[in-house]
Each structure stands twice: as C-alpha cells, then as structure tokens.
Amino acid sequence: MRLTQDQQTEIEAQRAHRAPTARATVPALEALLFQAVPVLDHGFVRAIDYMGDDAAVVQAARVSYGRGTRKVSEDAGLIRYLMRHRHTTPFEMCEIKFHVKLPIFVARQWIRHRTANVNEYSARYSILDREFYIPAPEHLAAQSAVNRQGRGAVLEGQEAAEVLDMLRGDATRTYDHYAAMLNEGADGQPADPSRQGLARELARMNLTLNTYTQWYWKTDLHNLLHFLSLRADAHAQYEIRAYADAMLDMVRAWVPITCAAFEDYRMGAVTFSATMLAALKRMLAGEAVDQKGSGLSKREWTEMLVALGRDG
Amino acid sequence: MRLTQDQQTEIEAQRAHRAPTARATVPALEALLFQAVPVLDHGFVRAIDYMGDDAAVVQAARVSYGRGTRKVSEDAGLIRYLMRHRHTTPFEMCEIKFHVKLPIFVARQWIRHRTANVNEYSARYSILDREFYIPAPEHLAAQSAVNRQGRGAVLEGQEAAEVLDMLRGDATRTYDHYAAMLNEGADGQPADPSRQGLARELARMNLTLNTYTQWYWKTDLHNLLHFLSLRADAHAQYEIRAYADAMLDMVRAWVPITCAAFEDYRMGAVTFSATMLAALKRMLAGEAVDQKGSGLSKREWTEMLVALGRDG
Amino acid sequence: MRLTQDQQTEIEAQRAHRAPTARATVPALEALLFQAVPVLDHGFVRAIDYMGDDAAVVQAARVSYGRGTRKVSEDAGLIRYLMRHRHTTPFEMCEIKFHVKLPIFVARQWIRHRTANVNEYSARYSILDREFYIPAPEHLAAQSAVNRQGRGAVLEGQEAAEVLDMLRGDATRTYDHYAAMLNEGADGQPADPSRQGLARELARMNLTLNTYTQWYWKTDLHNLLHFLSLRADAHAQYEIRAYADAMLDMVRAWVPITCAAFEDYRMGAVTFSATMLAALKRMLAGEAVDQKGSGLSKREWTEMLVALGRDG
C-alpha cells in the first residue's frame, strides 16, 4: 500500500488549505502540491514546498528591486541566454522540496548528488515498512552484452519466473526475520516476552537493497536540473529515471520557460569535441570523411554519427 | 539615497500583493517581506522570499506525510533537542532569500560563507552607484592594543576629523575618476565624444573598498544560523555585525521556536575544553584552583573566568 | 578473506617504493601508508595518500612564502588558538585519502558527510564479493529501553544464537541467489548457457545491507575532524565508530599537534547552554541549585550533571 488512509487524509487536508502570501506563487505547481505521484510499484514523489518561479531567475540575474521582470519575451530571452551560456547562479535562486519513497539501491545512487539537503527516515530509530521493489515483467532485463553497466533484452519464461521468485522470496524472508529479531509487538511491547529484541540499528542490516525507504529532499533549481540531465537521461538506470521523469513534469509546471530552455540546451543538446568539430567542418565543406581520416576512435566516431542522426 | 522613488514604489507594489498558497506561511515574516531595513549609512537588508517554518523542521525530522506536528510543546521540545545535539539536517529544510546592499569590504568577509547562493550586481556589466560607507563618529575606532584584529577606543578631535576627511575625499575622487574614465553620459552616449571610454571591467578597479555593492543571497536555516553565530558575535567586525543583527530579527519573526533554541544553545553557550572541564570539576568540589594548577595557559584561564562571569 | 594474495602483493610493492619529493612529508604516516588496518570482521581502512602536515596549517594561517613555521611551541600555540576559536580554514589546507571496505549500512551513514570526494565500487558495473558483516557476540546488542537509537545489554543464549543464524543464513542465501540470477561463470561465460542472466544493476537489489562494499574517500583535515567528532563519539553506532577510531589513530600519526588540540577542544569538550551557564555560575558561587530552580528540563539537568562528573 503506497499510502495509508490516515496519510491520504493528512495530504488532502494540506491540499485543501490556502493562506495569503506576498511571495511568488505558481498556480500550476500549487495544483500538484503534496500529491503523491506513483513511481515504481510502491514508491512516489511529492512536491512539498517551493520558492521562486521563472521571474525569480530574471530578478536575480538583474539584482532588481521589485519583480524586475519586463515583457514575457524579454524575460524568456534572458533565461535562454543564461541557460545557453551556463550562467548558473540565477537558477540557484529557486528552491524546491520533495518527499520521496524509493528503494534503498535507488537512494544510494541518488545521494551521490551532494548539493542537496536530505532527511531520511531513520531505520536506526524507527522500523521500516514491509515494502520492497519487484520489477514489472517488462523491466526485468538481462545484462547487456556490449555495455557493462547497461541492460539487454527482457528476461522471459522460466528464467523470468525464477528470478521473480527469488527476489520476492528473499525480500519476504529477510523482512520476516528482521521483524522477528526486533521482537516488537503492535502495542510497542515485546512480541515474545522471553526475548530482548535486537537493536534496531543492527536488525536493519538484514534487509535487502530493494526495501523502500523515504526522505525529504530539497535542492535549488540549478542543481535539480543537473540531477535531471543525468538521471532523466537514456543512460540512467530505469528505476531512478522513473523518479526523474516524474520530477521533470513538476519542473515543467513550476518554471515552464526555464524548463523549455533546459530541454533545448541541455537535454536535447550534444557536445562535440575539438576533434569531432574538425571532422564536422570538413563534412560540411562537402569532404568525404571516414573514421580513420577523422582522427577519432571507432567508439567516438560512432557516437558522433549517432548524434548526427546518421547510420552509426 | 538608500532607495529611489521608483524602487520604493516597486517594493510597495510587491508588499501590497497577496496570492493564495497551500505552502507553509508565516504572517510575522510576511509583514516584513520586501521592506528595506536600513543598515550602516546607505545599506539595507530585505527578506525577499522564504520556504518553511518551525513546523517544517519538525516535519523533516519526522519525515512525515502531512504537517506532522503535534502539540506546540512537543514540537518545541523536539526542536530544542535537535539544536542541542547538533542534528543539523532538519534545519536545512527551511530556506530564506535576502537582497542586501553592503560595502565591498563587508561583502568580501561575507562571501567566505560558501554554502549560500549569490547573485551580485556586476560592475563588469553595469555601473555602480556613487555611494560609499563612512563610519559614524562613534564607530571610528582606533586599533586595539591587545588584539591585532580588534578595535580600541573611538578616535576623537583632530585625528577623527582628518580620518573622515581622507575617507570622504578619497572615495569621492576615485568615484569621479571612475566616472570620467567610463565617459558615459546619462543618455548612454559618450560624455565626451572625443574619448572612447575605458571598459567597465577595468574602470571598476579604481573604486575604494567602502563603495557599496548589492546582491541576492539565499541560504538554508542551518547555514544562516551558523553565519549568525559567527557574525552576530561580539568578535565580529561591527560593520558585518550590523547586518547580522538585522537578519537575526527577521529569523526571530520567521521561526521563533528555532531562534529561541539557537539563542540558548548557540549564541549564549560556552564550550569548555577537556582541561577546562577538569578545572571546573575541582572548583565545584570546593577546591581552590589557580591558573598554574589548572594546566591552562594564561589566555585560556582568562577566557574561562570571563565565561564564568568572574574577574578575568 | 580480507585481502587476496595478489592484493597483498600489490600493497607491499607500493609500500616498498620510495621517490624523492620537495613536498611536506610525515615519516610517521609514511610508515602506515597503504597498509590495511582491519575493522569489523572483513573490513579495513587504508591511508592511500595525504597532502600537508601540522606546519601546512600554520603556513596557511600565516599565508607565508616558505615553510613559515617558527619555534615548535609557537606553532603549537597557533594551532591550539585556531582550534579553540573555530578558525577552520587553515585545517582545510591538509588533505587525506582513504580506501575503505565497509558494510553497506555503514556506508549509508558515512555518505551523509557531503564534503568529501568518493569513488565507490560499482555494483552496477561489477560483481560484489561474497562478504557480509556478522557482529561478534559482544556486539550483538539488544534495543535500548531508554534511547530509541541506542543499544542495551548484549543478547545471550538462544536468542543470540537464533539472531546470528538468521543473519548468516539470510546473507548467504541472498548472495547465492544474486550469483544465480547473474549467471556468470568464473570465465566470464554464462554459468548456465540456457539463461541470459539478470542485469547487474538489478541483481544487486537482492543483497542484504550487511554486504561489504568499498570506496576511495578523500577529505580535508577540517572536515575529517568534524566527521571524527561525530563518529568517534560514544553516541555513534559501534560499527561506524570502529572505522572512526582506526582513522583517528592515523590522524594522530599524521598531524600530532592538531590531533592533540582536537582531543582537548572538541572530543573532550562540553558545551553549556546559556541556561546551564547561569546555573553553573550559581553553583560556583556556593548556591544549592536543583533541577527545578535551574530552569533546565530534567533531561538537560541530567546531561549537565553527567558532564560535570556528578551523579546524574
């Protein structure tokens, strides 16, 4: 169960509440606030709070006294200029806070982005829920034969069935033992009065890495976009990309002009090395250039052709 | 002139505006928002935006689904516990943004606090205003004889008059020359058509360090409190302390419970070293302890006596 | 097995090698370099590289041209002054790099210290070793009855035996299934040619949190001391404290003067709040103060008495 009835009620109460503020507000994001967007089988991501909007980026770039914005077209032009030339500090002037429920192995990738504030649910202090991630059949992928950190075809038939059995069985058994070692009854009293119960900070080590945890995660818009450029990318592991995609939708509602610039200049952009650029110039001049003549390695040559939409 | 009529009008427009939000709001801080609090002779600090409140600290510490707060006394107890035991991450879940006008030499101290987002008015791109800090007579202090980075008595009579003359004269002359080198008329055309005008990025080097600059500065509550613990302290230079004091008042309006805990456990607290603690235990046991017998250096012995309110 | 024969041979080769350098060198740390100090049942910590020494702290504080050091006693006095007054930047001028093998649940606590550089062994790219942490009998502690994130007495008899059986059995079974799902033979070929093998990035999710991982971890001296002040502390979980203790020994060899100042002013120090300080002054004046009269909560009153070595 993603959310209990009590949790759902608390969320609805927050969503219904309105107070007046003189701060920048974004109705499109207000409409999404607090709501749990489902991700994976038991996870979610919720936008909890935000500071600033597209205009706040403009305002900071101009160090202005009031709203400091002009015509929408001028503001958009400035935001696009800032994004294109990697003037990143004005984007740091917006901030957003999420509540995320996610498997521990995803949390371990995510936490490597250090320029964020995090409060994780403590399994040293509390007891984790009985929830673990089991991939949907279409995401149960084989190891890629060509890319050591990639996926190949989807597992099928008996192999798929056996893998799912192992994942489910092991997560269930380790969680049952976790609960048994803790020895805590629903009433907070020992389940078995003849046992002391293992310390929570030790018992948690018996859980598997697909167990769900949760955290509050807060970051500024620049660092969020950097996170999304890596994690909403085709090379990211599917499980973290699912979260990044959900967050990218929220960013689009929050700061639409910045998000459009980001998708043009970052998500959809390609960087050519000095050597690639030299080859490109010769190709544009009508010269026939092949890999050997380009000075590029086979791998880079293929990467360039793919970027140019040619047959790698 | 601290603010032009146009700037004042823009600020008033922002202050008058209200929009509904589902986010945490703090009426006491809303009442202060955008308003320029005067600091030094031409500077100010304005709170521009904020995220979160005392309850957001509690909510993050509990990783809760709704507001997650309980009775006020329980929440206050948790906040005090977090502050006392330096559990700092829940305080990182609140964020605030200021617009500050300050002398460059103050900005140079301030910027050393690296965990903040900053957008400074660019003298490479724009022209700075003709404003510089001249200390009020009561802050025109002599060099301390005992502390190499401290102040002694206030200068008086002819010496004070001469110092003020030099400060005013030099700032005025260097600014006049800055303007002359730039050679820009009020209409954006060259003031003197026979001259090209020196590049802005070069001309600025002729300004003195008491020239005012301004920036947007945004940080989380934990790092703000760390900044205030150093800069609202008696050992801080008066000029930066004046800004810190104004900001501490805003923090008090914003997160009163956190601020009270901060003043008890940080601003008003004293740390005793292992050696001091040993001496203290003996003193409490009724033993007469002197500097020599304490194992402390003269300097530390004095520091301890002062902390204990005894004659240093 | 903590280290293979090949690994041991590589380490010995590095330890035997010497090259001349003009940089600051610390013979006491050179003697420890590369050597794996055992921690827990299969873990270790190795110092891999370092930059600077006690003199580098002094040199940075003085922004000097040469070594910039004076008499040892003067340098020690300056270092103690910097530590006491929390002038932290000179300590940032020394850097150290460790190679650590540690259980994943310890890695998850450790990584929360964000001001460090980390390269972790990638289970997305490679296959983890069959090694997991099983607490020694004397560390198999019950949940504390008074502190939700603490330990109580050691488990004994049948409960201890059953807990150890569960931990060992689950870690073994989940690892076996991890290997089976990967389906990789020792020769890199599929173990069972009729199966594709699950992607590494997915299979890893079946491992328990006591599985060992490893990383390179590099940080500056100031941030290392902050880490040690929290993790070599009595309130830290035993398992991470074991690493912190081993690292503290290396710091003592590396920067003995800084380390001594750290132990006096930080590890052995106690901070008294404004309210505690008021009570303390009255006690020193000979007044009889009790909890009620002190204005402190029961918890804080007890904390203060404990700090003063009195009966809490």
Place this chain on the structure above:
Amino acid sequence: MRLTQDQQTEIEAQRAHRAPTARATVPALEALLFQAVPVLDHGFVRAIDYMGDDAAVVQAARVSYGRGTRKVSEDAGLIRYLMRHRHTTPFEMCEIKFHVKLPIFVARQWIRHRTANVNEYSARYSILDREFYIPAPEHLAAQSAVNRQGRGAVLEGQEAAEVLDMLRGDATRTYDHYAAMLNEGADGQPADPSRQGLARELARMNLTLNTYTQWYWKTDLHNLLHFLSLRADAHAQYEIRAYADAMLDMVRAWVPITCAAFEDYRMGAVTFSATMLAALKRMLAGEAVDQKGSGLSKREWTEMLVALGRDG
C-alpha cells in the same frame, strides 16, 4: 617588487629540499614546485603542494588495491572515456594547492568558485603591501560597443595617458592615506605619537580594488578544470585569464593525459542545442538552411556559424 630577497631565499630552500615518499610523485611538477610564475605587473601563482597524478584517476575509477594501472594506452583510454562522459568523481581524487598574489578585483571574481579551500591574507589583522595593478598599455581597452561585459579597441594617445595617470595617482594617494590613518611606524610604534591610529579593519576600506592581496587556494582536479574551462576561456576578463593560463601550464606538467583530454573534450569542444542540431543535420544532408528557416534567433545562428568556422 614581486618577492623580497628573504622570500626568494625561503622559496629556494624549499625547492632544494628533498625527502623520500611512498606517495605518487610527478617529477615534472616537482620541478616547478614553490616557484613564483609572474602574472600581471606584481602578481604570481605558485604550486605549493599536490596529491595524486594521472594514475590516481585511473586507480579511483577502478577502486583498485595497488597502483591499479595497466598499459599507458589503456589508462589514457579510460581517462578520455571519463572526461567525455563527464564521470567527474575520479578527477576529484587529485588535489593541488596554490599560493597566489592577485588584485582584489580579480580575487572577487575568483572567490565565486566555491568548491575550493581558501586562506586569504587578512587586512583586518595585517597591513597590505603598497602594490597595485596598473594595466600594460596593450591591455588598456575601451568598453566594447556590442558586448556590455566585453572590451573593444585599446585606448590610445591622451586618453590612455590620462587614464593611467588617474589609476596610478588614485592608488598611490589612497594607499598613502591608508598608511597615514594606520599611523604605524616600521618599528611597530606609532609613527606620530600624538595619534592613536585607525583600526586596521577600518583603514583597509580606503584602498582601491586594484590593490594586491594574496591567498592559499586549494582545490581538486575536477573543480580546477571547471575553473579553467571558464577562466582560461576567451570570454573571461583578461586579468583572471592570465592566472588561469599560468595554472593550465602547471596542470599540463602534473597530469598530462587528463589535460590533453580536457583540451579536446572541454576547452576545444562546442555544445549544439537541439534546435542547432536539427539545422546541422539538414545542412549535412545538403539542404540550404538560413537563419529564419533554422528556428534559431539571430544571435544563436551567428554563434553556430562561428563555432563551425563559417562567416558569422
């Protein structure tokens, strides 16, 4: 005077000293260590210490036990791969420390790079030297007419002479007054016994922004390369670029493989946006594309043509 005789002697003593170390050493950088490379009229940059080499990048990427390096060509291939795909963490495993003497207005740009450790010479505590930056005639540039933060042609004739007179005259006069306000004789006694002398922390505000300061600056290789990509770039202000260029030479001596990859994939690289890429594909297919048909703004169209070496 860039260095006093005493300073030069101290530096030579450090350069002559050699001690054995088991750490990674780079003879080409050892040969440069401590030596002041002149920058601008009175500034310099000196490499003071370093940690790691090209092999340390490889070692961290592989989380290896010994040196962990293989054939030079394999290591170079890995480093190029890491650079191309922005796997930045292995480059964070090398660290370097510089001593820099630089004008304050350059220091103000430089300090905006926050992921570095800094100890600046304190004008609150000490007295700054009588040295200020005066541009050489060939760097005395006019304001650009097309780029608000750029330079145009070099000033000539009388305007140049007058500008130099103002810069020199103002820096000299403000420094003389700084010294007069301080009232400190060479012997540390008051120059004029009838005056108290203004506090150093106040007197410094009378200095102009071309006054030289100095600092120790330490950063990791990844962040250094990011700094250089922005500051050794053609769009950077000449004065900071002069420092970046000198540092880039040191990086080349220190980590030649990494530096070559950096120059190919970062310094010499160009990023094309999604819209640019679409236009590029059509051009490569032989289609005649003009600005209007490209969907690019005039400014972006020109930027693209310039990147492709065509007539903008």
